[in-house]
Amino acid sequence: MTEHSPRPNQVEHEADLVQSALDRIAAGADADGVLAVCDAEVEGAVRLALALGATLPVKAPGRYKARLQVMLQAAMDRGEARPGLRRLGPPRLVVRLAGSALAVALILASAVAVSAEALPGDAFYGVKRAAEETRILLTVSPRGRAEARLSQAETRLDEVRQLVARGVAVSPEVVDALLDSHHRAEAVSQAAGGDVLLTAQLRAAEGVVALRALAEQADPTSRLRLMEAAEELALVASPATVEPVTPAPRGATSRAPVVSATATRGPGRPAGPAIQATATTASNPRPGVMASATASPSATPRTGATVTSSEPSLPGAPVTQAPATATPMPGVTQPARPVGTERAIRLTQQPRRTQAAPPTSDSSSGGAATPEATPGSGGPTPPPDPGAGGGESGRGG
Amino acid sequence: MVGDSAGQSKSPREGAGDRTLVERAQEGDRAAFGELYRRHVDRVYSFIVFRIRDPSVAEDLCQDVFFQALRSIGGFRWRGSVAPWLLRIARNMVIDHWRRAGRRPERAMTAMESPEEDGLADRVVSTADGDADEEAERVLTRDRIAAAASNLTDLQEQVLALRFSAGLSIKETADVMGKSEGAVKNLQHHALKALKRHLES
Numbered sequence: 055m056t057e058h059s060p061r062p063n064q065v066e067h068e069a070d071l072v073q074s075a076l077d078r079i080a081a082g083a084d085a086d087g088v089l090a091v092c093d094a095e096v097e098g099a100v101r102l103a104l105a106l107g108a109t110l111p112v113k114a115p116g117r118y119k120a121r122l123q124v125m126l127q128a129a130m131d132r133g134e135a136r137p138g139l140r141r142l143g144p145p146r147l148v149v150r151l152a153g154s155a156l157a158v159a160l161i162l163a164s165a166v167a168v169s170a171e172a173l174p175g176d177a178f179y180g181v182k183r184a185a186e187e188t189r190i191l192l193t194v195s196p197r198g199r200a201e202a203r204l205s206q207a208e209t210r211l212d213e214v215r216q217l218v219a220r221g222v223a224v225s226p227e228v229v230d231a232l233l234d235s236h237h238r239a240e241a242v243s244q245a246a247g248g249d250v251l252l253t254a255q256l257r258a259a260e261g262v263v264a265l266r267a268l269a270e271q272a273d274p275t276s277r278l279r280l281m282e283a284a285e286e287l288a289l290v291a292s293p294a295t296v297e298p299v300t301p302a303p304r305g306a307t308s309r310a311p312v313v314s315a316t317a318t319r320g321p322g323r324p325a326g327p328a329i330q331a332t333a334t335t336a337s338n339p340r341p342g343v344m345a346s347a348t349a350s351p352s353a354t355p356r357t358g359a360t361v362t363s364s365e366p367s368l369p370g371a372p373v374t375q376a377p378a379t380a381t382p383m384p385g386v387t388q389p390a391r392p393v394g395t396e397r398a399i400r401l402t403q404q405p406r407r408t409q410a411a412p413p414t415s416d417s418s419s420g421g422a423a424t425p426e427a428t429p430g431s432g433g434p435t436p437p438p439d440p441g442a443g444g445g446e447s448g449r450g451g
Numbered sequence: 452m453v454g455d456s457a458g459q460s461k462s463p464r465e466g467a468g469d470r471t472l473v474e475r476a477q478e479g480d481r482a483a484f485g486e487l488y489r490r491h492v493d494r495v496y497s498f499i500v501f502r503i504r505d506p507s508v509a510e511d512l513c514q515d516v517f518f519q520a521l522r523s524i525g526g527f528r529w530r531g532s533v534a535p536w537l538l539r540i541a542r543n544m545v546i547d548h549w550r551r552a553g554r555r556p557e558r559a560m561t562a563m564e565s566p567e568e569d570g571l572a573d574r575v576v577s578t579a580d581g582d583a584d585e586e587a588e589r590v591l592t593r594d595r596i597a598a599a600a601s602n603l604t605d606l607q608e609q610v611l612a613l614r615f616s617a618g619l620s621i622k623e624t625a626d627v628m629g630k631s632e633g634a635v636k637n638l639q640h641h642a643l644k645a646l647k648r649h650l651e652s
Binding site: 065066068069070072073095098099102103105106107109110111112113114115118119122123125126127129130131 | 481489513593596615617646
């Protein structure tokens with residue numbers, strides 16, 4: 055193999071030069087600088103070595119690596135690596151993996167199906183959440199992801215509703231997850247663009263209304279949690295501004311949350327849309343607050359929100375519309391109200407609002423004027439219709 | 452870059468980490484062995500795939516290497532790094548494979564006759580971690596190198612595989628091959644010169 059080589063001593067010398075050049079380059083020396091002082095023979099070898107180092111290392115395929123790691127782990131779990139077991143030729147390996155993958159898939163599929171109705175604390179709740187995340191991960195477009203996150207938030211809100219209805223404490227985890235979904239929806243919708251972002255903000259505003267309504271019915275601990283969540287969510291809803299809850303002014307007839315959902319305009323949108331947030335507590339099949347909001351731009355910032363709730367005939371559902379002096383005490387069981395009893399809590403704008411809003415409460419008319427703003431239970435809020443908004447605006451002016 | 456990869460297994464921090472991992476694995480710590488595997492699997496796979504040229508066979512052999520390592524880690528004695536031990540197992544696995552397959556280690560086969568040619572697409576797919584085009588180009592370059600390396604002696608090819616595919620240092624390579632560092636440097640130099648000649652021809 056040394057037929058082309060000169061005297062052995064010189065070859066040895068060259069071999070050392072090649073390696074020391076490689077060492078210097080490895081230590082951070084400039085390759086061209088190092089090679090400038092080498093003769094052609096050494097330089098050629100060093101350059102080839104550098105090329106080999108850049109080209110030859112390959113990574114084992116990721117799935118293969120993960121699979122092998124699992125197999126090694128399994129062998130260790132058995133306390134040994136039996137020689138007979140290690141030679142899993144490709145066919146057997148594939149069959150085994152395919153078999154177990156199928157079994158896992160079947161188990162997962164049924165678990166996911168079972169988990170759909172799971173509530174926090176249920177055995178399959180984790181599966182439900184994992185399945186949600188998987189679906190979202192598989193959604194590529196920002197719009198799709200934003201919608202998926204909003205739908206996820208809707209699911210969390212629904213869980214809160216059911217927990218409150220059952221008189222179960224609402225865990226911080228669920229509330230955090232609800233907020234997290236909204237935050238993510240907002241973040242991803244910023245990439246998706248205008249109407250998606252507005253939808254996310256409107257849905258957050260609806261969430262605020264719903265959370266505040268639910269807080270009224272919840273146990274004290276959960277109430278605090280839900281109120282705090284509503285406040286945090288109000289930040290997401292901004293610039294669809296939701297005013298912070300403040301104690302109702304003297305003489306107020308209700309301790310119901312004061313919601314003044316004013317969608318101020320984002321940059322580039324016409325000024326002054328107002329949100330009429332209408333929250334309705336449905337009677338059947340379970341108590342739920344359907345909140346919807348629609349942006350109706352008008353010349354004067356007008357705020358109005360109507361919370362209409364019809365109590366279901368469920369024990370433990372506190373009455374929210376009560377004189378201030380008869381605020382439902384936590385834990386006090388209210389007599390069941392007949393299904394269909396309608397109460398409207400008129401939420402007028404707060405007098406302290408600095409905006410030059412006319413003090414006239416047209417919340418009732420606001421609510422009535424937007425019948426389309428009461429979609430089906432939990433249904434997606436129709437994005438604000440520019441045409442309708444223009445009409446409103448014209449009427450307002 | 453060669454030096455980088457060659458130096459990886461020698462970096463004191465990782466070396467020390469490996470030593471701790473080996474000790475813990477010897478005491479039966481499963482996570483420690485898993486971590487050793489994670490750190491070195493690419494190195495071992497790279498070496499085997501360069502020597503065998505067939506990724507699916509390389510996967511089998513790589514699997515054998517780590518099961519063998521798992522069985523024999525109790526008897527492993529630390530001598531500065533763990534990579535040479537793994538690569539020695541890998542080298543023996545490759546030799547065993549050739550023995551079973553009835554193929555001579557000094558494959559006189561040229562790339563033209565070799566069955567690897569049709570495996571290009573597979574390799575592109577299986578290793579496409581990063582940019583597909585770039586990877587495809589690397590695969591082509593690797594194939595050219597592999598074709599040229601087929602003309603080298605087994606020892607020459609082995610030294611290139613250990614140094615540049617597995618990224619071992621001269622010292623580690625000497626450890627695997629049971630030779631002095633000076634002998635490995637000479638071998639490397641001859642291998643590089645011969646490979647260059649074949650690449651240029």
